[in-house]
Amino acid sequence: MKKAIVAMAVAVSLAVTGGVAMASSCPKIIKEGRDSAAKMKQDDPKVKAALVKLDEAQKLHEAGKHKESMDKANEAVSDLKKM
Numbered sequence: 001m002k003k004a005i006v007a008m009a010v011a012v013s014l015a016v017t018g019g020v021a022m023a024s025s026c027p028k029i030i031k032e033g034r035d036s037a038a039k040m041k042q043d044d045p046k047v048k049a050a051l052v053k054l055d056e057a058q059k060l061h062e063a064g065k066h067k068e069s070m071d072k073a074n075e076a077v078s079d080l081k082k083m
């Protein structure tokens, strides 16, 4: 029983630190997207669409929805990489 409690405590602390790492990852990915978009044609509809996604990611990050934020930001970054 004691082992189970220790295992749970470890799992919880891993989840917490993982959450913190994720929270600081969104701005990094958003910045990466903005940096690559800045080097491209600003009037390209695909660049504009990616920037809209990055704005959404920023809002999601501020709302504390880091998982959704990172998904959006990664989507924008991979869109930009395809160009």
Ligand SMILES: [Cu+2]
Pocket (backbone or CB within 6 Å): 022, 023, 024, 025, 026, 027, 060, 061, 062, 065, 066, 069
């Ligand atoms: Cu975040």
